[in-house]
Amino acid sequence: MASTTDSLAASPAFTFSASTFQKLHPTEYFRKFISQGVRPDGRLLDSFRPTTVHYGVITTANGSAMVRIGGTTVVCGIKAEVAEPKLDSPDQGYLVPNVDLSPICSSAFRPGSPSEQAQVVSEAIHRVLKESKVLDLKDLCIEEAKAVWALWIDVVCVSYDGNIYDAALISVMAALLNVRIRKPTYDEGIVKVPGGEAINDENSFKLNLTRIPLSTSFVLFDTDLTLLADPNFAEESITQGQISVTIDEHGRLCRISKVGAASTSQSLLKQCIERAKIRSHELRSIMNQQ
Amino acid sequence: MSRVELLTPEGLRVDGRRPAELRKITSTTAVLSQADGSAYLEHGNTKVLAAVYGPREARHRTLVVHDRAIINVEFNIAPFSTGERRRRGKNDKRLLEMASFIKQSFEPVVITTLYPRSQVDIYLQVIQQDGGVLQACINAATMALIDAGVAMTDYVCACTAGWVEREAAIDLNHIEESSDTSEVTIAMLPKSGKVTLAQMESRLHVDKLEALFTLAGEGCKQIHQVLDRTIRNRAEELAQKLAV
Known part of the structure; x- marks a missing residue:
């Protein structure tokens, strides 16, 4: 008993519980974990959360x-x-992705x-869908210069x-795979979409996706730029930079983004891409399970 | 215009229910880890998620009331929730009206004087709608408030009833709602039987109102039982965890 009193006297004032320490010095708290090769939620530095x-x-x-x-839970x-x-593309339909981060989620x-x-993520997804030509927009044409399908992706x-970003992109791709649209008929300026009976292969069509880009994100922590895969909210808020690598099923890159103050080396980027290849492979098998 | 048969000759409704039969209600609480309290409610095919943040410090100092908490309701409808896609802006009048109804039905029930100078935020997300959005939102908000541990004098249970062709029917679905039926939504405090909200926006003969009111009141009591069971199960679960 006496010894505890002594040690308290030796270090006056600064004894916190772990949760107080985390609130006062989030970065230092984090650093203590990272130096041991784990993260506060128990994950290793390069491991992803269950998906x-x-x-x-x-x-x-x-489609949904x-x-x-x-x-993190998203519904698309x-x-x-x-x-x-x-006017400039009379034979093409169009895609309008939008991501909503309402106050309910955090x-x-x-x-x-x-x-x-929210707007940055929406635009990033829009660019990936458009620039990587995920689907041929001509497939969405009903009658040239008259009517096309617009896909509102929310x-x-x-x-x-x-x-x-990772979660939203996976949900968009999964929902696109799930889309079924009833076959329309075009007759003198009027588009008819039959309703009524249950959707089946006869009266509806699926989208023909040319590729399925999926993304893997990392954050850079501290001055030594430790890579942390699949950051959670707490990690995102104390890190120096973020790297997202979007890759399709043949290992072709669709988008890379690196934002934030920390400057990276090429070898680090290469490391991210290698890791992203493995992760996107894992994601694909998760998506194929159902 | 061809009208849909809303009632079969045997007296069954479009989805096969009897007039005084509710749709299946499933509810879960504590679904979101970020919120102080949350609930997910399915009322047939209408699906609503509610989250409660607070009581916490009021965001704007001008809003602070020195002797009680203020309740703030934000309402969000997913664009894909309806048959026709429609983007409703944040300032859509209809949404603001609904949010205000919900706010006003909870103000007399939440014991706001316990939380002076603070704010309780109720966020509602409609994921899929098939009629009865207001009732589902109110029921989900009740569950989320209870889950957040906000002091309330009673549950607030809401139910709709409408005049479908020749019969008074409870808990209308989208098809029944959209074919010119007059519909009443009431929110009730099941313990005292008091009504905190009654709302109707179409024509109805005065003589028929009584029947609708009784029917919706019965519905509220049934809904209360369902919600109460969920809450009690959840409380037991928590108690068991504490005991270990």
Whole structure:
């Protein structure tokens, strides 16, 4: 008993519980874990959180999927609508992805107009779908210069715990795989979409995806640039930079982004790409399970 | 215009229910780890997620009330939740009205004087809709508030009833709602039987209102039983965890 009193006297004031320490010095708290090669949630530095994919969760949508990566849950619903084609591409349909980070999913988000983060993720997904030519937009044409399908791809984040871009992209790709659109008929300016009987192979069509890009994200921690795979919310908020590698099933790159203050070397980027190849392979087998 | 047969000659409704039969209700609490309280409620094919944050410090100092908490309701409808895709802006009048209804039905029930100078945020996300969105939202919000441990005098249970062709029917689905039926939504405190919200926006003969009110009241009581069972199961589960 006497010895404990002594040690308390030797280090006055600064004895916190672990959770107080975490709140006061989040980075230092984190550093203590990283130096031992683990993260506060028990993961190794390069391990990912458990990931699940469920198809067809929304019956009112043409295609839908729910994706969970650890504590992050997103739902993607795709609705197909008959629309007028754009003037510069009369024989092509179009895709409108949108990611919604509403205040329900985390106390970090405020009600009001879409946050910068939500818009950045929406645009990133839009670029990947467009630039990698994930599907031939001509498939979405109903009648040239008259009517095309517009696919409204809406991602709603239900629970936010970091790595929204990976989760959103997986959910978009899974929902696109799940899409079924009833075959329309075009007759003198009127598009008819038959309703009524249950959807089957006869009266509907699926999308023909040319590739399925999936992303793997990392954050860079501290000055020695330790790579942490699949960051959660706490990790995202104390790190120096983020790297996302989007790769398709043949190992072709579709998008790389590196943002943040920390500057990286080429070898680090290479390391990320190698890891992303393995991860996207794992993701593909998760997506194929159902 | 060809009208849909809403009632078969045998008196069954489009989805095969009897007039006074509710749809299947499934509810779960504590579904979100980020929120202080949360609930997921399925009312037939209507699916709603509710999250409660707070009581916490009020965001704007101008909003602070010195002797009680303020309740803030934000409402979000997923664009893919309806048959027709429609983007509703954050300032859509209809949404604001619904949010205000929900807020006002909880104000008398939550004991706000226990949390002076603070704010309770109720966020609602409609994931799929098939009629009865307001009732599902109110029921989900009740569950989330209870899960957050916010002091309340009673449950708030909501139910709709409408006049489907020649019969009073409970818990209308989307097809019944959208074919010119008059519909009443009421929110009730099941213990005292008091009504905190009654809302109707279409024409109805006065003589028929009584029947709808009784029917919706019965529905509220049934819904209360379902919700209460979920809450009790959850509480037992927690108690067991504490005991170990």
